[in-house]
Amino acid sequence: MDDIPLQVLFIALAVLLILSAFFSSSETGMLSLNRYRLRHLIKKHHKGAVRAGKLLERPDRLLGVILIGNNLVNIYATAIVTVIGVRLYGDAGVAIATTLLTIVVLVFAEVTPKTLAALYPEKVAFPATFILKPLLWLLYPAVWVINGFSNGLVRLLGADPTGKTGGDHLHPDELRTVVDEAGDLIPDQHQGMLLNVLDLEKATVEDIMIPRNEIVGIDLEHDMKAILELIRTTDYTRLPVYEGDINNVVGVLHMRKATRFLRGADHDITEKDIREHMSTPYFVPESTPLHIQLMNFQKEKRRLAIVVDEYGEVQGAATLVDLLEEIVGEFSTDGSDGTEEEITDLHNGWYLIDATTSMRDINKQLGWSLPTDGPKTINGLAFEYLESIPDGPCSFTLKGYRFELTRIGDTMIESMKVSSLADS
Structure with missing residues (x-):
């Protein structure tokens, strides 16, 4: 190396520093990729994302090839700068060269490239895969040996070096934070709806039901004239039908079906007509979580549920509209909502x-x-x-x-x- 011209050594040093910056930025960029956005891009067949996803399937191997390359170029750079220092300054050149190289490496090959990679991981990581993928194949024997020792130590510490047990699944609370932090990417109204969907599991049917004392229903023991007046003037689409007491619910009458017997004269309408056109009641426990009840409404093809407690006593009524309003907010403006502000x-x-x-x-x-x-x-x-x-x-x-x-x-x-x- 003593016979190599200084110009060549400086050029070689510059190339090694560029390679060091490449490996440093690649490491930070690959590990800073948003895994959920990466999966989205992979589903869209983004080539850079597909290559990055393959490399990240085994982070131990990815880190192995990056660190092998980074350490090799840094060691060679140290050897070259030592030779240059000795040639220029004699024995004192070793200390001078080491100090200068440390500063240059930190600024140009570590801090700056890693900062850029952390800020723009996709712009750094995706192009880097063009080099990292074939380099992993080329250096695989060395990576395999080094990973064998390092993975053994990792397992002794109780971890899985392959990263298969860590998982990338989000806890609901973490997902709420993701939605909150989405900013302008998701409109405020949509953010609110997504958060409300996540909050459904925290609430039960009891939280949204109409209390039993506010239920408007048909008491079959009442005078038929009063019943018909209620049917004609109600703002509700469905009315519970009961006998004497709300605990004795026997059916639900849909106003569309009521029109079939309202066409005749009032004195010809009987309790039998109401019973023939009402549907069977749908009872649900008051402790049913809302996300479960939403699926139950869909499964049972129902819009109205009678809410009961553990003793079978009617506590109230819950509708699909009430449940949907927990997600999208108030959207009904008819008279059934009441005229007074709560x-x-x-x-x-x-x-x-x-x-x-x-x-x-x-x-x-x-x-x-x-x-x-x-x-x-x-x-x-x-x-x-x-x-x-x-x-x-x-x-x-x-x-x-x-x-x-x-x-x-x-x-x-x-x-x-x-x-x-x-x-x-």
């Missing part, structure tokens, strides 16, 4: 809230965190805290919120003003 902004940090409003709806609309693991409505929350119906208006503080009861009935609290202490 939550009214008083513009001073306080909200006037109907006491039958569910805690989940309040949290969704106001971004609060009222407890949802106990009572389902703020009326129930107040009852649980006060342990009785107060004689008159009163106030209390609970879970970081201030409650002021504004209207109290004989059997329940009807409305209250609520404010978040964190916002005040």
